[in-house]
Amino acid sequence: MNSIESAVPPPRSYLDDGHSLRSWLFTHDHKRIAILYALAITFFFFLGGFAAMLIRLELITPAGDLLTADAYNKAFTFHGVVMVWFFLIPSIPATLGNFLLPMMIGARDMAFPRLNLFSWYLYMIGGLFTLAMLVLGGVDTGWTFYTPFSTMFSNGHVMLTVVGVFVVGFSSILTGINFIVTTHSMRAPGMTWMRLPLFVWAMYAVALVMVLATPVLAMTLSLIALERIFGVGIFDPALGGDPVLFQHFFWFYSHPAVYIMVLPAMGVVSELITAGARKRIFGYRFMVWAIVGISVVGFLVWGHHMFVAGQSMYASMVFSILSFIIAVPSAIKVFNWTATLYKGRIDFNAPMLYALGFVGLFMLGGMTGIFLAATALDVSLHDTYFVVAHFHYIMVGGSVMAYLGGIHFWWPKVTGRLYSQAWARFAAILMFFGFNLTFFPQYLLGYEGMPRRYHEYLPQFQVLNILSSAGASILAVSYLLPLVYLGWSLRHGPRAGPNPWRAKGLEWLTDSPPPTHNFEVTPVVNEGPYAYEDA
Amino acid sequence: MSTESAMLAQQFDDAAQQREASALGMWTFLATEALFFGVLFAGYTVCRVRFPAAFAAGSRHTDMLLGTIETAVLLTSSCAVALALRDVQLGGRRVAAWLLVLTAALGLSFLVMHGFEYYSEYREGLIPGIRYTQQGPLAGPMQLFFCLYYFITGFHSLHVGIGVILLLVMARRTWRARFSAQYYTPLELSALYWHLVDIVWIFVYPLIYLVGRAG
Amino acid sequence: MMTMAPPQASTLAGSVDTLFDVMLALTGTISVAVFVVMIFFCVKYRRRSHADRSNANQTRLGVEVAWTVVPFLMFMALFGWSISLWSRMRTPPADAAPIYVVAKQWMWKVQHPGGQREIDSLHVPLGRPIRLVMTSQDVIHDFYVPAFRQKQDVLPGRYTQLWFTATREGEYPLLCSQYCGTDHARMTGNVTVMKPADYARWLQAHAGTGLAEQGAERFRRFGCSGCHGSQSSVHAPDLDGLYGSTVPLADGSQVRADDRYIRDSIMLPRKQVAAGYAPIMPSYTGRIGEDDVLALIAYLKSRHATTETAREQH
Amino acid sequence: MNAPTTSASPPSLRLHLIVLAALLALLLTSAGCALLPLGVFNTLSALGISVIKTLLVMAFFMRLRRGPPLLRIAAAVGFAWLAVLIGMTVADVLTRVVLPSPW
Structure with a gap:
């Protein structure tokens, strides 16, 4: 690389390739599209976070005194819809995945750049529908849209929400198709499947889930819409239709969707831990098969959301055993991450702190998942705050920590700037404590029997609820902090070289920020990933 | 060769890579479509398992002759579009364009026939939520059959409509010699899409029109 | 954790809590072990330490296989335990006494076989298996009593059941745990567990009219008797002896007049019109509740019985 | 990625027409079967024929056989x-x- 620089001026970075609004809104560059996504997703994250703030404020007292019951129901529905479909599902794949997938496999761009841009526009259109829903008065079905409440009884703007989610679903399908094809056909010479970084494997597995699960959600939501328009449909109990059938279809998507949210996080953390420990990942092949196993078996466990829903006992048994089985690959991953630290040369930079935080929180979330897979315990824990705490440990403690860790890790690559390590470390530690203070009490609340989606609750639950709300305010501060110091680094941060972490991976071979077509010369790969030999 | 290099997007190394990527992308999309329709078929299966008699009765209300003709029309159109692609691959242009027009025309005639079916069902009062005048013990669950019938055929007709437009665009581009024996990817993808529409109907036909005919 | 748990007030609660505690001990031990190892590695192999790092990149297949197989076996054991307990939780004993529950936005209506009715409360005797048969009038609800460690969704158009044997006297919260609309959080009540003698007294005190008599009252109040009464000028089917008989329908088919048929005839009268009658009966959907239908069916059943006995006397 | 896939010569016209004839014949068979009282085999034959038709379309029209x-x-x-x-x-x-x- 150095020899080229002396001969010709360094190539223009993708950021300098046009500064007009037009050059951004009509770009086909996967890196710019990733940034467009990042901006939109950040907006929705704070919007959904605001709804969460309202929920936590309301729950400080047992009486429903801050919000009316309807306003509260609309707040948690909005929080769920926005956080699931407009933040968590696109978060890592659409931003980090878009930016890094082609670079990590040594490609100039995605296989279908125009499709990539189109899926961003679909995301924005879906977002507009959702904002319209909010402005016109919200919706109160919960993000799960259970029938017949959503079809026959809710007075909220179910149609707008459903259309918004439908559209954003297609955005996610198109992203998935792009990832699959890119991984199959755009790899650089020598980049065999077993040399792919785990992040790429995670993106590939996620793309499979997106492509195979999302259409089921799209059609199910269409059925809800049609049932609302015409007043008849296959979920209508008055005709002999089955409301539980809706739950099957919904969870056929929404359980794998959980893996859409957490598989990318696993990919990010694998990268962060190897780079932070300066060591090869322990058991690369097991990690790969764990990712693939999770994405496939993840499709076979959806019925564990329906143990008390009137599902057949025998179906519940099958779903229960499969849910236990899917915990095995997750356990393998945790053990392998821990073993990667062994004999490493661990640098506690901010991305590493986020990654370690992820492993801890993901383990707590995963362990409580086993309680919920056990049918006998799920009977009393189902639909209580135990479940709320469990999935927030996975989604917020897991995915959001990993997302932020990834942002911190690749920030120098994306922007070409370094940020304040001290502030970043502080934010990561604050986030870890704030998170546990918010959600650990919710495990106890659920164990004591406080149902979820309750606007008012029994007075004996107040202490734990206050702790949780206090934690939420710490969490809010820790989410706002990165906005400040990362924003500051954009102008004032020191310049980052091509590889500030001295990490392995093709993306670190090129300049920071990378040139428009990523690589001046297509790299040739002749070794496996994470070839850290100086440990 | 000139069209080939002109059509090569910058992210690809060569035309083979590009064609392979496009084909894989399309097949992945078709898998998505299979699951999209799959929800309706799953709903159909569950409801039919619960109400077999009502589904047989509902099916007997549909027009089996018209349904059979529609199936034949779609199968023929599928063959026509495959032949059009073959012609382009062999360097042809005019025959291919006319075959594509024929395919689109067959698709359109399918839609027209379906329109007639809908109209006669409207007159018989078989449309739940709009005009449903059936009586008797099976009238309730029979509505489930008809809901599924309209959802399935409605979504399918939507796909046929999109396909007809797509095929006409392809016919025009073929006529204007945008494709050659070396470069025909968009045409190939449109043909794949049309075959999928055909395959969906291959399953719709026995499930909607052929239940309980023997009794 | 024992202090945090809600009181154990059913035969199942103790077993559920034992399983919970064992799982907590197992997963807790593993979590703590992993945390300790992680922190140990983090300290020992920090960047500036001079720990021995030879052969750092070895992958040991035996270790991988061990931590794949051991959790798998552990999970299978837990699955076996959980599923055997669960099948006990889901299968009511044959001698369980039924009580009927109708859920609607946003209240619980309870109906005892003796005709006693309660709203948002349920009285049960100590030590006797109780089987709740539940249905919903509108959306999906969920009957949840933390103290019994039992929970079951209550679905419209279908019956689900839940059973328990209460083991401790007292009042326990009853909660709706499936989101059901605006006042979901207020759809709560109390389950009162009483000594069998107290329970018998309670039943006595609340023994209003029996279900069939309530139905007869409703038959008049909703105006059914206006058309279906013997002096009525409207041409409507006579309902004496209807229950259990075979009714010819307008479309030529026949149907047995069972509960489902009667319910549908009230709520959706156009669905199955009896032969020889004009389809003039108005639908009662939305005008009367599932519990009213229940009473009406009981009343028609009783008229069936009285006509039977009358015939025998002739 | 591997050897550049040179587009094999497309299937012949004759093959296309044979497949179409087979599809139409299967269509008539399935309509005929539906009219015979076969009990559960009505559904099985109808679905079986649909699967065969689908395989024909995918193998020949969509060219998966050589793909x-x-x-x-x-x-x-x-x-x-x-x-x-x-x-x-x-x-x-x-x-x-x-x-x-x-x-």
């Missing part, structure tokens, strides 16, 4: 996942205990 294996896998995966959705949902409905009306 890259990857595409065959993509096609198979779609159907396999559909089978999971239908299979496990129907399994629940078939094994549910239906409680009779209690009154």
Whole structure:
């Protein structure tokens, strides 16, 4: 690389390739599209976070005194819809995945750049529908849209929400198709499947889930819409239709969707831990098969959301055993991450702190998942705050920590700037404590029997609820902090070289920020990933 | 060769890579479509398992002759579009364009026939939520059959409509010699899409029109 | 954790809590072990330490296989335990006494076989298996009593059941745990567990009219008797002896007049019109509740019985 | 990625017409079968014929017979996942205990 620089001026970075609004809104560059996504997703994250703030404020007292019951129901529905479909599902794949997938496999761009841009526009259109829903008065079905409440009884703007989610679903399908094809056909010479970084494997597995699960959600939501328009449909109990059938279809998507949210996080953390420990990942092949196993078996466990829903006992048994089985690959991953630290040369930079935080929180979330897979315990824990705490440990403690860790890790690559390590470390530690203070009490609340989606609750639950709300305010501060110091680094941060972490991976071979077509010369790969030999 | 290099997007190394990527992308999309329709078929299966008699009765209300003709029309159109692609691959242009027009025309005639079916069902009062005048013990669950019938055929007709437009665009581009024996990817993808529409109907036909005919 | 748990007030609660505690001990031990190892590695192999790092990149297949197989076996054991307990939780004993529950936005209506009715409360005797048969009038609800460690969704158009044997006297919260609309959080009540003698007294005190008599009252109040009464000028089917008989329908088919048929005839009268009658009966959907239908069916059943006995006397 | 796939010469006109004839013949067979009282075999024959027709269309019209294996896998995966959705949902409905009306 150095020899080229002396001969010709360094190539223009993708950021300098046009500064007009037009050059951004009509770009086909996967890196710019990733940034467009990042901006939109950040907006929705704070919007959904605001709804969460309202929920936590309301729950400080047992009486429903801050919000009316309807306003509260609309707040948690909005929080769920926005956080699931407009933040968590696109978060890592659409931003980090878009930016890094082609670079990590040594490609100039995605296989279908125009499709990539189109899926961003679909995301924005879906977002507009959702904002319209909010402005016109919200919706109160919960993000799960259970029938017949959503079809026959809710007075909220179910149609707008459903259309918004439908559209954003297609955005996610198109992203998935792009990832699959890119991984199959755009790899650089020598980049065999077993040399792919785990992040790429995670993106590939996620793309499979997106492509195979999302259409089921799209059609199910269409059925809800049609049932609302015409007043008849296959979920209508008055005709002999089955409301539980809706739950099957919904969870056929929404359980794998959980893996859409957490598989990318696993990919990010694998990268962060190897780079932070300066060591090869322990058991690369097991990690790969764990990712693939999770994405496939993840499709076979959806019925564990329906143990008390009137599902057949025998179906519940099958779903229960499969849910236990899917915990095995997750356990393998945790053990392998821990073993990667062994004999490493661990640098506690901010991305590493986020990654370690992820492993801890993901383990707590995963362990409580086993309680919920056990049918006998799920009977009393189902639909209580135990479940709320469990999935927030996975989604917020897991995915959001990993997302932020990834942002911190690749920030120098994306922007070409370094940020304040001290502030970043502080934010990561604050986030870890704030998170546990918010959600650990919710495990106890659920164990004591406080149902979820309750606007008012029994007075004996107040202490734990206050702790949780206090934690939420710490969490809010820790989410706002990165906005400040990362924003500051954009102008004032020191310049980052091509590889500030001295990490392995093709993306670190090129300049920071990378040139428009990523690589001046297509790299040739002749070794496996994470070839850290100086440990 | 000139069209080939002109059509090569910058992210690809060569035309083979590009064609392979496009084909894989399309097949992945078709898998998505299979699951999209799959929800309706799953709903159909569950409801039919619960109400077999009502589904047989509902099916007997549909027009089996018209349904059979529609199936034949779609199968023929599928063959026509495959032949059009073959012609382009062999360097042809005019025959291919006319075959594509024929395919689109067959698709359109399918839609027209379906329109007639809908109209006669409207007159018989078989449309739940709009005009449903059936009586008797099976009238309730029979509505489930008809809901599924309209959802399935409605979504399918939507796909046929999109396909007809797509095929006409392809016919025009073929006529204007945008494709050659070396470069025909968009045409190939449109043909794949049309075959999928055909395959969906291959399953719709026995499930909607052929239940309980023997009794 | 024992202090945090809600009181154990059913035969199942103790077993559920034992399983919970064992799982907590197992997963807790593993979590703590992993945390300790992680922190140990983090300290020992920090960047500036001079720990021995030879052969750092070895992958040991035996270790991988061990931590794949051991959790798998552990999970299978837990699955076996959980599923055997669960099948006990889901299968009511044959001698369980039924009580009927109708859920609607946003209240619980309870109906005892003796005709006693309660709203948002349920009285049960100590030590006797109780089987709740539940249905919903509108959306999906969920009957949840933390103290019994039992929970079951209550679905419209279908019956689900839940059973328990209460083991401790007292009042326990009853909660709706499936989101059901605006006042979901207020759809709560109390389950009162009483000594069998107290329970018998309670039943006595609340023994209003029996279900069939309530139905007869409703038959008049909703105006059914206006058309279906013997002096009525409207041409409507006579309902004496209807229950259990075979009714010819307008479309030529026949149907047995069972509960489902009667319910549908009230709520959706156009669905199955009896032969020889004009389809003039108005639908009662939305005008009367599932519990009213229940009473009406009981009343028609009783008229069936009285006509039977009358015939025998002739 | 591998050897550049030179587009093999497309299937012949004759083959296309034979497949179409076979499809139409199968269509008539399935219509005929539906009119015979075969009990459960009515449904089985109808679905069996549909599967054969689908395989014909995919193998010849969509050219999977000579196509890259990857595409065959993509096609198979779609159907396999559909089978999971239908299979496990129907399994629940078939094994549910239906409680009779209690009154």
